[in-house]
Amino acid sequence: MPLFASAFLLFPIRPIQCQALPLAKTYSLAKMVDMKITIWEGCDLTVAAAIKFFVERSSPYSIFSRRYPILRLIQEVIDPAVADYVNSLPPSHKDYISGVNLGFSEVLKKLGLNVVAQAQRLLLRNFVLTLDQQTSLDKCFTATIESLIELVSECASKRPKKSSPAKGVTINSQRKLGYCEFCGNLTEFSKLISEISEFVANDHEFPVHEKQVLSHRYCSDHRPKLTNGLWNPKYRQGKRSLEQFNKELIRLRRQCAKPHKANANTGNILIDTYFHEWMQGQTLTPADLDKLRNIARRMVDSKFTDTKKKIIILKHQGFNQFETAQVLEKNHYTTMTKQAVSKALASVRKEFYI
Structure with a gap:
C-alpha cells in the first residue's frame, strides 16, 4: 500500500464495483437540495445506480441531522454497492482505496468525510501515476472512485433545508454557499461559515452589520465595492470577462x-x-x-x-x-x-x- 496513505488513514479502504456506464456526456449531475453529485462516465453500473437512488432519497438527510443522518443513508444505499465492487477488484487495485477492512460508511464515521475525500484523492492520483494502464478495468476504477469522492465531498457540506449554517450562527442559512462567481475562492459569506464551522472564529466575534454586508456571490477580491465605497476594478474586470x-x-x-x-x-x-x-x-x-x-x-x-x-x-x-x-x-x-x-x-x- 502506498506509504503516504497512512498519513491520512489508519485503515485501508476498498473499492467499489466497475463496469462501463454508457453515459451520453462526460458526467451526469444529480441535484441534492443545493448540491450536485458527479457520476463519471465509465462508473460501475451498480455504484452509479446506488448514487442516483441515494440522491432521490437524500433531501431530508444531512451530517447535522439527528433524525435523518446522512451516514445512515450511505450505509443503507451505498455500502452494499461499494462492497460488491470491492470484492470484484484484484488485490493490486484494492491498495488504492482507503479503509479496505471496514464498510464504506464506517470509514467515513471514524475518520470524517473531508479526511476520507482528501486521502482518497491522493490515493487515486498515485494510482494514475503508477498502476494505471488505461485498461477497461483501470478506466472503470478511476471513474467509480471519482464518483465516490464527489459523493463524499458533497455530503460533507450538505445541510438540512431548514437549519443554521453552523452551530451558534445567527444569520440567514438560506443564502447561497460556494465559490465566487469570478474565481475559485469562497465567497465572503461562505468563508465566514467555513471559519465558524472549523472553530477558527466564533459567531459573536462578527457584528450583525458586518454579517449582513458579506457577499454570497463574490470573494473579498471581487466584491463590487471596496471598503471606501468606490467601485472595485477587479469586479468590473471579472464582470466584463x-x-x-x-x-x-x-x-x-x-x-x-x-x-x-x-x-x-x-x-x-x-x-x-x-x-x-x-x-x-x-x-x-x-x-x-x-x-x-x-x-x-x-x-x-x-x-x-x-x-x-x-x-x-x-x-x-x-x-x-x-x-x-x-x-x-x-x-x-x-x-x-x-x-x-x-x-x-x-x-x-x-x-x-x-
Whole structure:
C-alpha cells in the first residue's frame, strides 16, 4: 500500500464495483437540495445506480441531522454497492482505496468525510501515476472512485433545508454557499461559515452589520465595492470577462475528465492539443474545482488568448517563430509576423508553457 496513505488513514479502504456506464456526456449531475453529485462516465453500473437512488432519497438527510443522518443513508444505499465492487477488484487495485477492512460508511464515521475525500484523492492520483494502464478495468476504477469522492465531498457540506449554517450562527442559512462567481475562492459569506464551522472564529466575534454586508456571490477580491465605497476594478474586470472565464473553465473541466485524449472540444485542433498537452503536466481532477476556477481566472486576467495557445503548442511541436507565423497565417487565417509571435510568447505566464 502506498506509504503516504497512512498519513491520512489508519485503515485501508476498498473499492467499489466497475463496469462501463454508457453515459451520453462526460458526467451526469444529480441535484441534492443545493448540491450536485458527479457520476463519471465509465462508473460501475451498480455504484452509479446506488448514487442516483441515494440522491432521490437524500433531501431530508444531512451530517447535522439527528433524525435523518446522512451516514445512515450511505450505509443503507451505498455500502452494499461499494462492497460488491470491492470484492470484484484484484488485490493490486484494492491498495488504492482507503479503509479496505471496514464498510464504506464506517470509514467515513471514524475518520470524517473531508479526511476520507482528501486521502482518497491522493490515493487515486498515485494510482494514475503508477498502476494505471488505461485498461477497461483501470478506466472503470478511476471513474467509480471519482464518483465516490464527489459523493463524499458533497455530503460533507450538505445541510438540512431548514437549519443554521453552523452551530451558534445567527444569520440567514438560506443564502447561497460556494465559490465566487469570478474565481475559485469562497465567497465572503461562505468563508465566514467555513471559519465558524472549523472553530477558527466564533459567531459573536462578527457584528450583525458586518454579517449582513458579506457577499454570497463574490470573494473579498471581487466584491463590487471596496471598503471606501468606490467601485472595485477587479469586479468590473471579472464582470466584463465572465463569458470568457466560463469558457476556459468548461474547457479545463472537459480535459480533466478525459486526460488521456484531447477533450477540450474547442473546435480547433491546435487549441484542443494545447489543453491536452498542458494537462499532462498537471495533477488536476474535476474534483479540484477551486483550482480549475483559479486557473481559468489567471488565463483570462493574463489575456492568454486562443492565438497564444496555438503559438505555445506549435513551439512545443518544434516550430520556430517564423514557421509558427507562417502556419497561423496559411492554415488558421491569423495575420501574424515573427515579431508578433515573439511578443506573444513573452507575454505568456510561465505556468501556461508546456
